[in-house]
Amino acid sequence: MVKAKLKPLEEIFGMIRSYKKILTLSCGGCVSVCMAGGQREGMELTLELVEFFRQNRLDAEFTHYTMERQCNPEYLFDAEEIVREADCVISTACGAGVQYIAESHPSKPVFPALNTLFIGIDRDVGLYEERCRTCGDCKLGYTGGICPITRCSKSILNGPCGGTHFSDGSCEIDREIPCAWNDIFERLKSQGRLENILTVHPPSIWMDQAQRTMVQYGFEERYRKKE
Amino acid sequence: MKAGSNFEKVLAAGHFAVTGELGPPQSNNIEVVKKKAGFLKGNIDAVNITDNQTSIVKMSSIAAAAICIQQGLEPVFQMTCRDRNRIAMQSDIFGASALGCLNMLCLSGDHPNFGNQKTSKKVFDIDSIQLIALAKRLRDERKLLDQEKQFNSELKLFIGGAGNPFSRPFEFRALRLAKKVMAGADFVQTQCVYDMERFRDWMKAVRDLGLHEKCYILAGVAPLRSADMAAYMAANVPGIVIPDGIMKRMNSVPKDKAGEEGIKISIELIEEIRQVEGIKGIHLMAIEWEHRAGEIIERAGLLPRPKVE
Amino acid sequence: MKGLKTEEKIKLILQRREAMIKLCLSACVHCSLCAESCFKFHNHSKDPSYMPSYKALHSIGKIFRKKGKLKDEEFEEMKDLIWNKCVLCMRCYCPMGISIPLLIAAARAVCREKGYYRTYDVISKRIEKSKKVLTK
Ligand code: SF4
Ligand code: SF4
Ligand code: SF4
Ligand code: SF4
Numbered sequence: 001m002v003k004a005k006l007k008p009l010e011e012i013f014g015m016i017r018s019y020k021k022i023l024t025l026s027c028g029g030c031v032s033v034c035m036a037g038g039q040r041e042g043m044e045l046t047l048e049l050v051e052f053f054r055q056n057r058l059d060a061e062f063t064h065y066t067m068e069r070q071c072n073p074e075y076l077f078d079a080e081e082i083v084r085e086a087d088c089v090i091s092t093a094c095g096a097g098v099q100y101i102a103e104s105h106p107s108k109p110v111f112p113a114l115n116t117l118f119i120g121i122d123r124d125v126g127l128y129e130e131r132c133r134t135c136g137d138c139k140l141g142y143t144g145g146i147c148p149i150t151r152c153s154k155s156i157l158n159g160p161c162g163g164t165h166f167s168d169g170s171c172e173i174d175r176e177i178p179c180a181w182n183d184i185f186e187r188l189k190s191q192g193r194l195e196n197i198l199t200v201h202p203p204s205i206w207m208d209q210a211q212r213t214m215v216q217y218g219f220e221e222r223y224r225k226k227e
Numbered sequence: 228m229k230a231g232s233n234f235e236k237v238l239a240a241g242h243f244a245v246t247g248e249l250g251p252p253q254s255n256n257i258e259v260v261k262k263k264a265g266f267l268k269g270n271i272d273a274v275n276i277t278d279n280q281t282s283i284v285k286m287s288s289i290a291a292a293a294i295c296i297q298q299g300l301e302p303v304f305q306m307t308c309r310d311r312n313r314i315a316m317q318s319d320i321f322g323a324s325a326l327g328c329l330n331m332l333c334l335s336g337d338h339p340n341f342g343n344q345k346t347s348k349k350v351f352d353i354d355s356i357q358l359i360a361l362a363k364r365l366r367d368e369r370k371l372l373d374q375e376k377q378f379n380s381e382l383k384l385f386i387g388g389a390g391n392p393f394s395r396p397f398e399f400r401a402l403r404l405a406k407k408v409m410a411g412a413d414f415v416q417t418q419c420v421y422d423m424e425r426f427r428d429w430m431k432a433v434r435d436l437g438l439h440e441k442c443y444i445l446a447g448v449a450p451l452r453s454a455d456m457a458a459y460m461a462a463n464v465p466g467i468v469i470p471d472g473i474m475k476r477m478n479s480v481p482k483d484k485a486g487e488e489g490i491k492i493s494i495e496l497i498e499e500i501r502q503v504e505g506i507k508g509i510h511l512m513a514i515e516w517e518h519r520a521g522e523i524i525e526r527a528g529l530l531p532r533p534k535v536e
Numbered sequence: 537m538k539g540l541k542t543e544e545k546i547k548l549i550l551q552r553r554e555a556m557i558k559l560c561l562s563a564c565v566h567c568s569l570c571a572e573s574c575f576k577f578h579n580h581s582k583d584p585s586y587m588p589s590y591k592a593l594h595s596i597g598k599i600f601r602k603k604g605k606l607k608d609e610e611f612e613e614m615k616d617l618i619w620n621k622c623v624l625c626m627r628c629y630c631p632m633g634i635s636i637p638l639l640i641a642a643a644r645a646v647c648r649e650k651g652y653y654r655t656y657d658v659i660s661k662r663i664e665k666s667k668k669v670l671t672k
Contacts, residue, residue, distance in 0.1 A: 038654075154336075160396070160399070161335040166465075182395050189398075200357070
């Protein structure tokens with residue numbers, strides 16, 4: 001799921017300091033799973049902002065509300081009214097959620113409370129690891145289920161580069177980071193699939209040149225552009 | 228002949244080749260390049276011009292290569308995948324070729340994390356093996372990547388890649404070299420060799436794959452300047468293994484004699500490397516020690532350099 | 537919603553979804569089509585408490601019938617049903633046009649107002665304090 005982390009309080013304060021009726025809008029989706037922007041985190045943030053405003057002798061009225069999801073029109077409905085009542089919204093959703101709230105309330109200033117970081121797995125409570133950069137041209141089939149785009153520091157497709165440390169198989173940039181391609185080699189070897197990386201893989205078809213919209217299989221008719 | 232460069236001709240004629248290395252300055256100071264080129268001229272067959280090595284901003288490798296040409300020293304311009312997407316790469320290859328550069332070395336490039344622009348956006352649009360294939364396509368087919376239309380001038384290029392005998396996974400390193408050859412590498416320069424035993428093992432694997440007959444392999448040699456430098460390199464620089472014997476020798480001499488000891492070790496290594504079947508030359512990396520390069524090459528018995536027509 | 541008491545807020549949430557709740561209470565014919573399309577139901581060996589209709593009727597249905605006046609234990613119990621047994625994925629299909637996830641979301645909204653929600657780790661010490669500040 002999407003992983004995010006709270007921005008420094010000063011930065012958030014800088015964005016909202018001139019407003020009088022401030023709504024903190026939490027998201028019950030991914031960001032509550034990674035404990036960055038769920039109901040509890042939103043409430044805590046609001047509390048800290050109240051304190052910050054008080055210390056800076058500023059007066060504002062704070063409200064907090066949690067939406068189940070900020071990236072879906074059906075759930076948006078629940079917060080319509082409360083958003084309308086506020087001068088500005090500080091959203092604790094991921095970047096997509098913040099934008100969707102902003103788009104749905106074009107006259108309302110909407111600010112991000114989080115830095116959206118990556119799509120990753122939950123290694124443990126409070127510990128997350130990036131696993132996918134949504135390159136749009138998934139290579140996991142020939143890399144033994146290890147993402148070369150995300151896990152290799154240089155995102156190369158014909159690794160490993162010359163930077164793998166000989167002693168411990170770590171990546172050149174940090175002894176703590178295992179070389180993805182060393183791991184890819186080991187896994188493919190153990191599965192008897194080394195031939196997967198013995199040929200030259202062509203340049204990636206990068207998909208990030210422009211904003212992407214996806215129509216799911218089976219929905220082509222419904223969303224076909226009118227001629 | 229792929230490019231007809233001096234470097235290629237020396238190799239094709241069966242001579243034991245010597246390449247050197249020149250690091251451009253961290254400024255626009257042309258005099259630095261001229262001075263370093265002066266030390267190397269006549270002592271080597273071609274000089275590698277590093278491309279913002281260790282991700283520290285330096286004068287462009289292509290510009291410095293062009294200056295070397297003006298000075299009568301043949302360059303091997305290095306290109307990393309770190310800073311250019313495929314548009315810039317192809318454009319720069321055209322540019323370098325137009326300036327008279329005939330030899331090119333394709334590298335992944337050190338990660339930006341090492342240098343003085345740590346927060347830059349790294350590019351790595353394509354990787355070093357894909358870059359070799361791209362350069363070959365430009366040269367042999369006169370076609371840009373993904374384009375079928377040919378351009379109408381000739382592009383001469385002698386294309387190289389790096390060899391890494393001292394990185395994990397050891398077993399895969401010769402196979403990866405095979406991928407570079409498959410992609411179109413004409414020559415290969417290896418990471419610095421200190422551990423002869425491991426190097427011989429690697430070369431055996433390389434020969435078993437027949438790669439020594441499909442490309443020219445030059446072994447990297449870098450003189451150690453002090454015991455501290457040796458210890459630092461062994462501990463921190465990936466792709467470098469320094470055996471205990473060499474460490475002991477560097478530690479056993481007083482500080483002011485360490486440089487001389489390092490040179491002696493290099494000369495001995497060159498001797499041993501020449502005996503390894505399939506090795507066609509050495510690549511001497513005397514970075515910031517360009518003025519001593521001539522002496523090392525001479526004492527290794529590799530002067531004068533052959534003149535090939 | 538600012539300045540309203542919890543009870544009033546709950547009333548508002550119920551009002552907002554009244555039509556859908558009523559539709560669910562009156563039109564659900566227990567055809568079990570929604571169950572067929574719910575992966576949670578299938579993943580739990582078709583345990584009936586994972587049936588979308590069951591989940592809606594026993595959460596928001598119950599809240600609606602009792603006008604939000606449930607005992608604390610009942611809210612606490614409901615958490616399992618509306619957070620663990622449904623992930624609001626919107627995959628369930630109802631031929632009568634009932635949207636189960638929107639109903640579960642409404643049940644969650646009510647529970648959230650009452651201070652019952654999922655926190656994904658041990659309850660933070662600050663939570664009680666923030667609740668006080670925000671509800672005063
Ligand atoms: S808005 Fe972002 S964080 Fe919230 S559910 Fe959607 S994707 Fe996840
Ligand atoms: S290869 Fe691309 S799509 Fe697949 S896991 Fe990596 S970034 Fe994601
Ligand atoms: S050392 Fe491994 S993980 Fe690091 S950049 Fe090179 S190939 Fe990628
Ligand atoms: S929204 Fe809930 S009830 Fe519907 S399919 Fe998903 S998990 Fe099942």
